[in-house]
Amino acid sequence: MTDTNDTRSQMPLGLAQRGYTGVIQHLSAREAGSALSDIELESRLIELGFVEGARVEVLHEGLVGRDPIAVRVDNITIAVRRREAMAIIVA
Amino acid sequence: MELPLLHLALVGTPNSGKTSLFNALTGSRQKVANYPGVTVERKEGFFVTPLGRQVSVVDLPGTYSLRGRSPDEEITRDFVLGKASGETMPDLVLCVADATNLRLTIRLLLELKRTGRPMILVLNMFDIATRRGINVDVERLAKELDVPVVTSIAVRKGGTADLLQLTDEISSKLAAELRENSWRALSVSELRATQREADRIIADCVSLPASPDTLTARIDAIVLHPVGGLIVLALILFVMFQAVFAWAQPLMELLNSGFDALGELVHNTLPAGLLQSFLQNGVISGVGSVIVFLPQIIIIFLFILLLEDFGYMARAAFLMDRIMGGAGLHGRAFIPLLSSFACAIPGIMATRVIDNKRDRLTTILIAPLMTCSARIPVYTLIISAFIPARDVWGFINLQGLVMFGLYATGIASALLVSFVIKFFMLRDYAPAPFMLELPDYKVPQLKSIAIGIYTRAKMFLQRAGTTIFSMMVLIWFLASFPQPPAGATEPAIDFSLAAIIGKALEPLLAPVGFNWQIAVALIPGMAAREVAVAALGTVYAIEGGKEAAEQIGQVLATKWSLATALSMLAWYIFAPQCASTLAVIRRETGSWAWMAVTFTYMLLLAYAASLVTYNVAVALGAG
Numbered sequence: 001m002t003d004t005n006d007t008r009s010q011m012p013l014g015l016a017q018r019g020y021t022g023v024i025q026h027l028s029a030r031e032a033g034s035a036l037s038d039i040e041l042e043s044r045l046i047e048l049g050f051v052e053g054a055r056v057e058v059l060h061e062g063l064v065g066r067d068p069i070a071v072r073v074d075n076i077t078i079a080v081r082r083r084e085a086m087a088i089i090v091a
Numbered sequence: 092m093e094l095p096l097l098h099l100a101l102v103g104t105p106n107s108g109k110t111s112l113f114n115a116l117t118g119s120r121q122k123v124a125n126y127p128g129v130t131v132e133r134k135e136g137f138f139v140t141p142l143g144r145q146v147s148v149v150d151l152p153g154t155y156s157l158r159g160r161s162p163d164e165e166i167t168r169d170f171v172l173g174k175a176s177g178e179t180m181p182d183l184v185l186c187v188a189d190a191t192n193l194r195l196t197i198r199l200l201l202e203l204k205r206t207g208r209p210m211i212l213v214l215n216m217f218d219i220a221t222r223r224g225i226n227v228d229v230e231r232l233a234k235e236l237d238v239p240v241v242t243s244i245a246v247r248k249g250g251t252a253d254l255l256q257l258t259d260e261i262s263s264k265l266a267a268e269l270r271e272n273s274w275r276a277l278s279v280s281e282l283r284a285t286q287r288e289a290d291r292i293i294a295d296c297v298s299l300p301a302s303p304d305t306l307t308a309r310i311d312a313i314v315l316h317p318v319g320g321l322i323v324l325a326l327i328l329f330v331m332f333q334a335v336f337a338w339a340q341p342l343m344e345l346l347n348s349g350f351d352a353l354g355e356l357v358h359n360t361l362p363a364g365l366l367q368s369f370l371q372n373g374v375i376s377g378v379g380s381v382i383v384f385l386p387q388i389i390i391i392f393l394f395i396l397l398l399e400d401f402g403y404m405a406r407a408a409f410l411m412d413r414i415m416g417g418a419g420l421h422g423r424a425f426i427p428l429l430s431s432f433a434c435a436i437p438g439i440m441a442t443r444v445i446d447n448k449r450d451r452l453t454t455i456l457i458a459p460l461m462t463c464s465a466r467i468p469v470y471t472l473i474i475s476a477f478i479p480a481r482d483v484w485g486f487i488n489l490q491g492l493v494m495f496g497l498y499a500t501g502i503a504s505a506l507l508v509s510f511v512i513k514f515f516m517l518r519d520y521a522p523a524p525f526m527l528e529l530p531d532y533k534v535p536q537l538k539s540i541a542i543g544i545y546t547r548a549k550m551f552l553q554r555a556g557t558t559i560f561s562m563m564v565l566i567w568f569l570a571s572f573p574q575p576p577a578g579a580t581e582p583a584i585d586f587s588l589a590a591i592i593g594k595a596l597e598p599l600l601a602p603v604g605f606n607w608q609i610a611v612a613l614i615p616g617m618a619a620r621e622v623a624v625a626a627l628g629t630v631y632a633i634e635g636g637k638e639a640a641e642q643i644g645q646v647l648a649t650k651w652s653l654a655t656a657l658s659m660l661a662w663y664i665f666a667p668q669c670a671s672t673l674a675v676i677r678r679e680t681g682s683w684a685w686m687a688v689t690f691t692y693m694l695l696l697a698y699a700a701s702l703v704t705y706n707v708a709v710a711l712g713a714g
Contacts, residue, residue, distance in 0.1 A: 034524055035524065036524060039279055040160070041524070042279050043156070043158065043277075043279055043282055044155075044160075044524075044526060045526075046279070046282045046283055046286055047155035047156050047195065047198070047282070048155065048195070048526060048528065049194055049195055049286070051283060051286045051287065051290070052283075059308075059311065059315070060311065060315040060316075060317075060409075061317060062317060062409065062410065062412065062413050063317040063318065063321065063410075063413070063414070064413035064414055065413060066317075067412075067413050068409060068412050068413065068422075068525055070311070070315060070409060070529055074194060075192060075194070075299065076192050076194065076195070076528060077307075077311075077528070077529040077530075077531075078526065078527070078528055078529065079405065079408075079409045079412075079525065079526070079527045079528075079529050080524075080525065080526050080527075081412070081524055081525045081526075083524070084524045084525075084526060
């Protein structure tokens with residue numbers, strides 16, 4: 001999987017479609033525009049397992065605006081709004 | 092020699108099975124209260140170890156870290172650090188992990204270790220992990236973490252035997268286990284480093300099966316489908332509503348007739364007089380009118396606890412988040428608001444699932460606007476007396492339509508109020524982002540649910556019961572004093588403070604079309620909405636004789652104008668006429684001010700709605 005990562009372009013998880021799979025490259029809270037401070041958002045994401053190298057898969061989307069999304073992070077499932085997911089850069 | 096009481100604290104992430112372990116250890120020997128000054132639930136239980144040591148164990152609020160980002164999490168942090176006011180520092184911390192999902196707990200444990208408290212890592216739900224082919228090298232894990240590790244199956248009899256034994260072993264050498272506290276709030280990079288360290292340890296000690304749990308994935312394919320999921324949710328709600336209204340009915344009637352019989356008994360045994368009146372009208376009928384709601388509360392909590400245990404609640408919040416977000420509500424507010432259709436009291440109690448303070452407060456403030464079952468007797472009485480039972484457009488029953496309209500108005504105004512709160516009152520408060528773990532589905536455990544229902548029911552009876560009792564004493568006093576002078580021919584109530592207040596209020600209520608009899612009925616109706624029906628009956632019985640009281644609907648139809656009736660309906664959509672709801676709001680928000688805010692805004696809305704309704708109706712010729 002890591003081989004293909006080099007050729008795939010990086011994107012925020014907040015833009016990913018249902019069925020997307022990838023690996024977290026880094027966190028960039030500043031770009032998310034969340035109501036939380038950058039540090040707070042980043043801390044919370046880490047506490048829910050969103051760390052560099054974790055495998056993610058978008059499992060489900062909500063009805064309105066395809067939001068929020070349910071993301072498989074390694075072996076747990078986390079629901080998160082797309083706005084906050086913009087801070088998670090995947091490839 | 093008597094050993095001193097050992098203090099344990101349970102710490103773990105949400106969904107770690109902490110509560111089921113707590114229930115397994117303590118059974119029904121639990122005490123539920125609030126931490127002083129905050130509305131965080133404090134659950135303490137007691138048990139005895141195999142060596143006969145008395146143990147007190149506190150189930151701390153679930154948390155992913157010790158940063159303390161919410162009042163709940165602050166409690167957990169302060170408690171472990173021994174800084175929580177009035178609390179004993181725990182002798183031993185049990186860090187509870189879901190054995191099928193160690194990642195987040197191991198990170199939490201690495202942080203907890205810095206506090207220097209003696210600790211045990213409890214790998215709960217070990218049977219599920221084994222069945223799924225997850226292999227944990229317990230010895231190696233204990234060595235890597237430098238913390239004793241024990242497996243447990245909280246839901247099985249004897250599943251905590253190893254834990255109890257280890258507790259005995261460790262508690263005999265606690266002093267040796269104690270380390271210095273080096274904890275301080277972690278920076279983002281330290282947080283990341285501990286997660287990396289956790290992941291490394293897990294990679295060394297845990298082998299995952301080739302194929303992950305597919306049952307959860309298969310259920311979620313339906314339950315979280317954008318459209319299918321909402322249909323499933325609607326079906327669950329439909330069953331829940333049916334249960335609350337239909338299943339509870341026979342029990343409620345039984346309780347009702349039980350209290351009536353008890354009142355009758357008191358009436359016949361005691362000589363007529365103040366004591367008889369106080370016991371029958373004040374204590375028995377007053378407290379009875381609240382206890383009647385116990386079956387509904389039990390059924391609501393049965394559903395809530397079942398769905399929570401199963402793992403569905405987080406899914407419901409996921410489905411509803413954006414839909415409710417438009418009105419400034421959090422996805423998690425959905426279930427509490429839903430419960431409020433039965434009764435606002437369990438609804439407001441259920442807001443504890445919302446961890447953000449602002450979101451929780453908004454939900455508490457609007458929950459009483461949901462049409463609770465206590466409004467139904469009032470609505471039914473007035474609708475059947477004033478609204479003709481004819482069909483409109485050939486197939487819709489007009490009475491049913493009015494009833495639906497009353498429900499719809501309640502919901503619409505709740506959303507509107509939430510919107511207003513969002514924009515004007517709590518604007519500077521950062522809205523909580525929706526970030527929630529969707530746990531794997533689990534079979535609900537009957538014992539856990541039974542204990543949960545038992546503690547809720549007990550809390551309802553104790554707390555709401557005492558408030559209602561004191562309110563009822565007050566109302567009985569108002570309606571009974573001063574006593575009529577000897578030889579008076581008018582009914583006793585005419586001389587009472589209640590009548591004096593009713594008549595004093597009449598000028599205020601005249602613009603909305605209420606007469607003094609309604610004003611009098613509204614006073615006992617403060618205790619519980621449906622009491623107003625009985626009170627109206629009493630007041631009009633005095634004028635029209637006993638016969639009239641039995642057919643209160645027909646009396647109203649002759650005494651009130653249609654405009655007054657409609658105004659009364661509008662009043663009841665909004666009026667804060669329920670002392671126990673206000674008492675619960677005061678308790679759950681921990682503040683008299685928020686109770687006053689709720690009372691005032693609802694009263695103003697009620698008055699405005701009635702004023703508009705009455706005047707429009709009069710202008711249209713219904714006066």
